[in-house]
Amino acid sequence: xxxxxxxxxxxxxxxxxxxxxxxxxxxxxxxxxxxxxxxxxxxxxxxxxxxxxxxxxxxxxxxxxxxxxxxxxxxxxxxxxxxxxxxxxxxxxxxxxxxxxxxxxxxxxxxxxxxxxxxxxxxxxxxxxxxxxxxxxxxxxxxxxxxxxxxxxxxxxxxxxxxxxxxxxxxxxxxxxxxxxxxxxxxxxxxxxxxxxxxxxxxxxxxxxxxxxxxxxxxxxxxxxxxxxxxxxxxxxxxxxxxxxxxxxxxxxxxxxxxxxxxxxxxxxxxxxxxxxxxxxxxxxxxxxxxxxxxxxxxxxxxxxxxxxxxxxxxxxxxxxxxxxxxxxxxxxxxxxxxxxxxxxxxxxxxxxxxxxxxxxxxxxxxxxxxxxxxxxxxxxxxxxxxxxxxxxxxxxxxxxxx
Amino acid sequence: xxxxxxxxxxxxxxxxxxxxxxxxxxxxxxxxxxxxxxxxxxxxxxxxxxxxxxxxxxxxxxxxxxxxxxxxxxxxxxxxxxxxxxxxxxxxxxxxxxxxxxxxxxxxxxxxxxxxxxxxxxxxxxxxxxxxxxxxxxxxxxxxxxxxxxxxxxxxxxxxxxxxxxxxxxxxxxxxxxxxxxxxxxxxxxxxxxxxxxxxxxxxxxxxxxxxxxxxxxxxxxxxxxxxxxxxxxxxxxxxxxxxxxxxxxxxxxxxxxxxxxxxxxxxxxxxxxxxxxxxxxxxxxxxxxxxxxxxxxxxxxxxxxxxxxxxxxxxxxxxxxxxxxxxxxxxxxxxxxxxxxxxxxxxxxxxxxxxxxxxxxxxxxxxxxxxxxxxxxxxxxxxxxxxxxxxxxxxxxxxxxxxxxxxxxxxxxxxxxxxxxxxxx
Numbered sequence: 015x016x017x018x019x020x021x022x023x024x025x026x027x028x029x030x031x032x033x034x035x036x037x038x039x040x041x042x043x044x045x046x047x048x049x050x051x052x053x054x055x056x057x058x059x060x061x062x063x064x065x066x067x068x069x070x071x072x073x074x075x076x077x078x079x080x081x082x083x084x085x086x087x088x089x090x091x092x093x094x095x096x097x098x099x100x101x102x103x104x105x106x107x108x109x110x111x112x113x114x115x116x117x118x119x120x121x122x123x124x125x126x127x128x129x130x131x132x133x134x135x136x137x138x139x140x141x142x143x144x145x146x147x148x149x150x151x152x153x154x155x156x157x158x159x160x161x162x163x164x165x166x167x168x169x170x171x172x173x174x175x176x177x178x179x180x181x182x183x184x185x186x187x188x189x190x191x192x193x194x195x196x197x198x199x200x201x202x203x204x205x206x207x208x209x210x211x212x213x214x215x216x217x218x219x220x221x222x223x224x225x226x227x228x229x230x231x232x233x234x235x236x237x238x239x240x241x242x243x244x245x246x247x248x249x250x251x252x253x254x255x256x257x258x259x260x261x262x263x264x265x266x267x268x269x270x271x272x273x274x275x276x277x278x279x280x281x282x283x284x285x286x287x288x289x290x291x292x293x294x295x296x297x298x299x300x301x302x303x304x305x306x307x308x309x310x311x312x313x314x315x316x317x318x319x320x321x322x323x324x325x326x327x328x329x330x331x332x333x334x335x336x337x338x339x340x341x342x343x344x345x346x347x348x349x350x351x352x353x354x355x356x357x358x359x360x361x362x363x364x365x366x367x368x369x370x371x372x373x374x375x376x377x378x379x380x381x382x383x384x385x386x387x388x389x390x391x392x393x394x395x396x397x398x399x400x401x402x403x404x405x406x407x408x409x410x411x412x413x414x415x416x417x
Numbered sequence: 418x419x420x421x422x423x424x425x426x427x428x429x430x431x432x433x434x435x436x437x438x439x440x441x442x443x444x445x446x447x448x449x450x451x452x453x454x455x456x457x458x459x460x461x462x463x464x465x466x467x468x469x470x471x472x473x474x475x476x477x478x479x480x481x482x483x484x485x486x487x488x489x490x491x492x493x494x495x496x497x498x499x500x501x502x503x504x505x506x507x508x509x510x511x512x513x514x515x516x517x518x519x520x521x522x523x524x525x526x527x528x529x530x531x532x533x534x535x536x537x538x539x540x541x542x543x544x545x546x547x548x549x550x551x552x553x554x555x556x557x558x559x560x561x562x563x564x565x566x567x568x569x570x571x572x573x574x575x576x577x578x579x580x581x582x583x584x585x586x587x588x589x590x591x592x593x594x595x596x597x598x599x600x601x602x603x604x605x606x607x608x609x610x611x612x613x614x615x616x617x618x619x620x621x622x623x624x625x626x627x628x629x630x631x632x633x634x635x636x637x638x639x640x641x642x643x644x645x646x647x648x649x650x651x652x653x654x655x656x657x658x659x660x661x662x663x664x665x666x667x668x669x670x671x672x673x674x675x676x677x678x679x680x681x682x683x684x685x686x687x688x689x690x691x692x693x694x695x696x697x698x699x700x701x702x703x704x705x706x707x708x709x710x711x712x713x714x715x716x717x718x719x720x721x722x723x724x725x726x727x728x729x730x731x732x733x734x735x736x737x738x739x740x741x742x743x744x745x746x747x748x749x750x751x752x753x754x755x756x757x758x759x760x761x762x763x764x765x766x767x768x769x770x771x772x773x774x775x776x777x778x779x780x781x782x783x784x785x786x787x788x789x790x791x792x793x794x795x796x797x798x799x800x801x802x803x804x805x806x807x808x809x810x811x812x813x814x815x816x817x818x819x820x821x822x823x824x825x826x827x828x829x830x831x832x833x834x835x836x837x838x839x840x841x842x843x
Contacts, residue, residue: 056816243822244829251816252832256841258678302841310833317824
């Protein structure tokens with residue numbers, strides 16, 4: 015029997031909902047998709063709950079209508095600058111007399127890593143496992159191997175409980191469940207960076223309207239992730255202020271004439287703000303537009319550079335840097351990113367099999383949610399249900415029901 | 418008074434027409450303040466006195482202000498504060514009585530001080546408080562350091578908050594934005610000169626209103642009534658036009674004035690001062706229309722001070738200066754400076770009151786009346802025949818309603834080009 019599952023991203027410019035059908039063989043087919051403008055968000059966080067709720071609900075309803083079915087639960091993307099990540103470590107000595115690693119050893123190490131509680135008012139969104147070390151050597155599946163000690167690390171992301179609760183409430187108000195909260199950056203990366211790239215090492219930057227999410231993979235595992243509360247809206251805001259024009263015209267100029275880096279052809283070129291040369295229209299220098307955008311974009315990548323520090327090494331990131339999200343469509347942004355970050359940068363593509371209308375950079379997160387949500391993230395050898403109760407427990411705890 | 422009457426009655430711009438009896442003091446505090454006082458270009462207003470206050474005796478010696486006050490001798494022995502806020506504050510507190518004496522009987526005080534320094538940042542709030550206690554109306558013009566001067570910038574924000582507690586209106590002059598005004602290769606020096614020009618413009622406008630008689634007259638009592646509350650955010654802008662369509666051009670320039678398009682600047686004013694100065698042929702109907710449009714643009718409430726003056730030297734040029742303040746106290750009068758607790762309490766209320774006002778107003782686009790546009794104006798501007806006011810929803814910055822976005826001491830919501838000092842040539 016096939017299973018219906020949904021995903022929702024409450025984005026700063028749009029709310030997006032997907033309905034997917036999972037076949038018996040585990041294949042995923044997207045059968046419904048909708049996107050609605052969202053005006054209730056600021057920098058990836060809910061600012062006006064009713065506005066957000068009506069936008070999200072409309073998107074879910076549209077997606078359900080298109081699919082001809084209804085959904086009971088969704089994977090929900092979580093972003094916002096309140097998310098903070100850190101590495102947590104755990105280790106355990108192999109307990110069996112023959113020194114062969116058992117699943118229970120891994121679980122003990124994992125428990126130790128999970129022991130650290132989130133701070134007051136905060137809650138964990140993710141524990142993303144990094145490589146398992148058996149006596150200091152990376153082992154994909156050490157169960158059954160001989161050794162003395164296993165080390166486990168988790169990239170743990172926690173966030174503000176209130177903010178996460180609000181986004182879950184948006185969904186539960188529609189009477190569907192949140193199957194899991196998934197950090198936006200990881201969702202996007204799942205979609206645009208395949209296992210090979212992740213093994214080679216890759217940095218995925220998702221340039222959204224409100225925030226910029228990034229995640230860095232080393233040797234196939236998450237090594238760092240973060241959220242910079244700067245997005246496309248900031249570019250629009252800067253243009254509006256710098257050129258002293260209305261925001262909606264700033265947005266229009268950004269989309270039509272925006273470029274990440276100045277080039278000599280901009281000199282003395284003028285473009286019209288509205289375009290119909292009537293009431294209130296005004297010409298704007300093209301150079302001014304590019305100048306304003308350029309400083310902002312450079313600064314954004316500089317902040318990412320600062321955040322990642324030494325992790326940005328060419329040896330560890332053979333897969334280079336991938337840009338996705340709506341902002342990645344800004345012409346010339348790869349060159350600017352590459353100059354600031356010192357690594358090859360390209361626009362992220364989608365794997366084959368995703369229909370062209372879906373395969374847009376701004377859909378990376380919502381698509382990635384489904385893919386990530388369906389993958390098995392347990393420890394090697396662990397049964398799937400064992401760690402999944404953990405996930406459900408997390409959500410239940412957050413909405414106030416004890417599992 | 419109609420235009421004809423006005424012309425007949427020969428009220429020319431001369432000191433003889435100045436309103437007597439009102440005493441104004443321009444006080445420069447600290448290094449930046451002293452140079453602002455030195456650079457002031459005011460028309461000869463009688464009754465405007467200047468006072469320079471500093472802890473640095475050498476700087477004070479070089480200043481051309483008529484009256485000087487050296488404070489904090491005990492702590493600094495006549496040297497500077499070395500950027501220490503507490504030093505400036507202590508110096509001013511200790512010489513309270515001397516400063517009070519200097520403020521006796523003064524009706525209006527202009528405080529000029531750079532808030533990045535120890536003297537300006539530390540002493541200005543103290544002197545503002547003393548001036549308010551002495552019963553004066555206090556306007557502060559406060560240059561702020563570049564945001565790349567990180568610690569000084571942070572310190573200046575703190576001082577700005579302090580000055581706002583006491584002054585009736587504080588006009589911040591951030592160096593970041595002043596740099597945007599000059600030509601494409603403007604230097605920091607020109608940026609300071611621009612700060613000086615802004616201060617001169619502001620003070621001249623206010624003094625003209627008070628001291629000179631014009632075709633539309635206001636007096637000190639009106640001004641006092643309008644600004645008698647402590648101000649929250651302020652706005653300050655100017656525009657100039659010339660030729661047939663001068664007033665319209667001036668309006669357009671006013672609306673594009675860079676000083677009005679800063680993140681910190683208020684988009685609405687509870688108290689608004691408008692001064693339009695023009696040559697002899699300033700038309701009454703055009704004036705009224707302009708005043709209406711300006712009021713509408715800044716969503717001005719009942720506290721509007723509108724003055725129109727004729728300066729024959731201007732010929733066919735028209736100058737507009739506006740200065741507005743949002744009401745921090747939401748209706749409370751504050752003749753005596755309130756305590757810090759009250760300020761914190763009042764500010765949240767004021768924000769609510771202010772926001773609700775914006776919402777209530779609804780969308781009103783001003784239709785410029787045809788009589789304002791000269792015959793030639795219509796023909797000339799085939800590409801752009803009217804001036805369209807921005808609608809209010811779009812006037813508010815995108816991030817106005819969200820929390821500050823601090824990263825290593827910089828607010829990322831403030832446009833990057835402003836913080837990085839990149840010039841935008843529009």
